[in-house]
Amino acid sequence: xxxxxxxxxxxxxxxxxxxxxxxxxxxxxxxxxxxxxxxxxxxxxxxxxxxxxxxxxxxxxxxxxxxxxxxxxxxxxxxxxxxxxxxxxxxxxxxxxxxxxxxxxxxxxxxxxxxxxxxxxxxxxxxxxxxxxxxxxxxxxxxxxxxxxxxxxxxxxxxxxxxxxxxxxxxxxxxxxxxxxxxxxxxxxxxxxxxxxxxxxxxxxxxxxxxxxxxxxxxxxxxxxxxxxxxxxxxxxxxxxxxxxxxxxxxxxxxxxxxxxxxxxxxxxxxxxxxxxxxxxxxxxxxxxxxxxxxxxxxxxxxxxxxxxxxxxxxxxxxxxxxxxxxxxxxxxxxxxxxxxxxxxxxxxxxxxxxxxxxxxxxxxxxxxxxxxxxxxxxxxxxxxxxxxxxxxxxxxxxxxxxxxxxxxxxxxxxxxxxxxxxxxxxxxxxxxxxxxxxxxxxxxxxxxxxxxxxxxxxxxxxxxxxxxxxxxxxxxxxxx
Numbered sequence: 001x002x003x004x005x006x007x008x009x010x011x012x013x014x015x016x017x018x019x020x021x022x023x024x025x026x027x028x029x030x031x032x033x034x035x036x037x038x039x040x041x042x043x044x045x046x047x048x049x050x051x052x053x054x055x056x057x058x059x060x061x062x063x064x065x066x067x068x069x070x071x072x073x074x075x076x077x078x079x080x081x082x083x084x085x086x087x088x089x090x091x092x093x094x095x096x097x098x099x100x101x102x103x104x105x106x107x108x109x110x111x112x113x114x115x116x117x118x119x120x121x122x123x124x125x126x127x128x129x130x131x132x133x134x135x136x137x138x139x140x141x142x143x144x145x146x147x148x149x150x151x152x153x154x155x156x157x158x159x160x161x162x163x164x165x166x167x168x169x170x171x172x173x174x175x176x177x178x179x180x181x182x183x184x185x186x187x188x189x190x191x192x193x194x195x196x197x198x199x200x201x202x203x204x205x206x207x208x209x210x211x212x213x214x215x216x217x218x219x220x221x222x223x224x225x226x227x228x229x230x231x232x233x234x235x236x237x238x239x240x241x242x243x244x245x246x247x248x249x250x251x252x253x254x255x256x257x258x259x260x261x262x263x264x265x266x267x268x269x270x271x272x273x274x275x276x277x278x279x280x281x282x283x284x285x286x287x288x289x290x291x292x293x294x295x296x297x298x299x300x301x302x303x304x305x306x307x308x309x310x311x312x313x314x315x316x317x318x319x320x321x322x323x324x325x326x327x328x329x330x331x332x333x334x335x336x337x338x339x340x341x342x343x344x345x346x347x348x349x350x351x352x353x354x355x356x357x358x359x360x361x362x363x364x365x366x367x368x369x370x371x372x373x374x375x376x377x378x379x380x381x382x383x384x385x386x387x388x389x390x391x392x393x394x395x396x397x398x399x400x401x402x403x404x405x406x407x408x409x410x411x412x413x414x415x416x417x418x419x420x421x422x423x424x425x426x427x428x429x430x431x432x433x434x435x436x437x438x439x440x441x442x443x444x445x446x447x448x449x450x451x452x453x454x455x456x457x458x459x460x461x462x463x464x465x466x467x468x469x470x471x472x473x474x475x476x477x478x479x480x481x
Contacts, residue, residue: 012352012400014392015042015080015360016378017324020068021052022367028068031364032075038378038389039398042358043072044323047082047152048114050131051089062138073144080323080360081145083135083237085128086152087114092127099124102164104208109159113371114152118162119229120170125236132237133244140245147249149323150237153276154230154252160260161226163206172201174225189217216423223419227261231268238269253323256282256307257433259422262415264454267314274323275311276362279304279347281326284333286433297340302441304347308354310413310452317404317451322351324362327388328376336374344388345395352397355405361392407449408463411440414455417471435469 016035020028035043045068046053054060072079093099093111101109101118109116117124139145154160161167179185182198191197196215198204207214207222238250249271254263256277267273279299283292286303311320327344329336348359366377366386378389385393413436421432443450443466451462455477459465470477 010402012356012397012402013041013358014039014348014395014398015044015321015323015358016040016364017044017047017360017362018364019048019367020045021049021064022369023365025064025067029071032072032077035077035364036075038393039395041078041398042080042146042360043077043364044080044082044149044360045069045072046084046135047149048084048087050084050087053084053135054089054131056091057095060134065139069139069142069144073142077144078146079139079142079144080147080149081135081139082149083128083132083151083241085117085131085150085237088117088124088127096121096123098164098166100164101159101162102167103158104161104163106163106209108164113157115157115159117159118164118166119226119233120162121166125233128233129236129240132240136241136244140241140248145245145248147251147271148241148245149274150234150241150250150252152253153255154234154266155258155260156255158260160230161206161222163208167226167229168206170229171206171222171225172204174228175204175221176201178221189215189221191215216420219423220416220419223260224262224416227265227415230261231266234266235269251321251323254311256303257286259415259418259433263314264415270315272318272320272357273311273314274321274360275307276324277304277307277322277347277351278324278326278330279343280337280339281330281333284335292335296335296337298343299347301350302437302444304350305354305444306437306440306452308351308356309450312355312405313451313453313457316453316457317355317406319355319357319402319404321358321360322356323360325351325359326376327361327378327392328386329374330376331372331374339388341387342391344391348392348395348397352400352402355402357402361388405449405451407451409443409448410451410453410459410462410465411436411443412455412459412465412467412470413452414470414472417455417469420471421469432469439466439468 046065090111099117099121103109175185186197207218241250251270251272251274253274253276282303283295283299287300325347329338351359361378363377365379366381367373368381376386378386378392380386418432440450455470
């Protein structure tokens with residue numbers, strides 16, 4: 001992995017997510033110059049474009065993407081190119097329906113939106129490597145391509161875990177590699193309880209559709225396995241990108257308070273991490289009813305800040321990006337409010353204050369078709385600046401130096417503790433995130449800057465270590481500081 005990448009910014013910059021495949025060329029070709037006028041440096045493209053890149057198996061159409069890349073390069077914009085694997089096309093699914101994921105109720109999840117694949121499917125892994133090789137081979141050394149985003153929002157829409165045949169078979173292999181013998185597995189899981197002991201590996205299924213609560217050790221190992229599958233899937237892409245696109249960075253866009261895989265493990269192969277910030281939508285998802293009205297148009301400051309601090313610490317206090325910053329109303333929350341005047345500028349400044357290198361807005365122009373028709377962009381449907389776009393145009397943060405954030409206090413966090421805590425909360429309404437946020441909000445109310453780090457990180461530089469909701473404690477983790 002490269003240790004020094006000149007294309008990683010040392011000054012704060014702005015970006016935007018754009019979709020040239022959604023707009024007629026004669027209309028879209030004006031966008032790169034407008035983006036430059038708005039102070040946009042980075043433009044992310046091609047994350048959902050597989051069906052346009054490869055409309056039929058082995059038949060590629062690069063013309064439209066070549067033109068978009070050259071137009072952005074001519075306007076001196078830097079490109080964040082994406083692997084388009086979050087949206088396998090219809091021809092691939094029809095040829096190989098076994099790629100489709102299976103939910104915890106045993107139902108196949110069909111084609112027609114996105115993220116419709118099982119990370120463990122050998123066939124899909126083959127096609128993931130193939131399309132990644134094709135796009136990296138074509139654009140990997142283009143001077144305008146500054147870096148890469150893998151896939152999109154791993155685990156979004158409850159897709160981190162599949163319970164179908166591909167994951168079942170891969171889980172058994174993973175367990176045999178972890179435990180070696182069935183005796184060791186039975187001992188570790190306590191399978192003598194309720195006569196759950198196994199005498200053959202093919203007796204073990206994913207822990208779903210059980211009559212009563214499944215064995216929590218079985219559940220924890222399945223979550224570990226599914227998390228490792230995501231990391232393995234990503235590492236295959238990253239290896240190809242590093243080989244065919246040397247000197248460019250690689251990142252992935254994680255999500256707010258997401259729980260379904262180990263982000264530390266998934267971040268190991270990346271140069272830095274990114275996350276997608278939608279403050280208003282997450283007010284609806286994470287706050288109690290009595291708090292939602294108060295924060296409905298600004299977002300809750302601690303929810304936003306915690307995720308900045310979490311993702312800043314994922315790679316050991318390195319800089320991070322907000323790859324998707326909401327710039328108006330979303331379309332997926334129970335209630336979709338307009339931001340208050342100044343909120344988009346506030347969120348941008350908040351990210352910068354927490355050590356963010358780049359804030360990239362979602363999206364350039366509001367979509368005129370399909371599922372995100374009601375989602376905002378920097379431009380309205382008629383291409384005039386929306387309210388968020390006007391605030392971006394007035395920003396004066398670009399070009400300011402970025403630096404590491406040094407804090408005296410750290411909150412310890414790990415995903416295995418999250419999984420175990422929420423699997424057996426022992427009190428109705430209790431949750432791992434609720435417990436962690438309780439401590440975080442108290443510290444922030446005292447004006448204390450906080451790091452969020454893995455429980456096994458080097459903690460020697462901190463004056464105060466806060467360890468809420470840790471569920472696993474071995475000798476190494478319990479070591480004296």
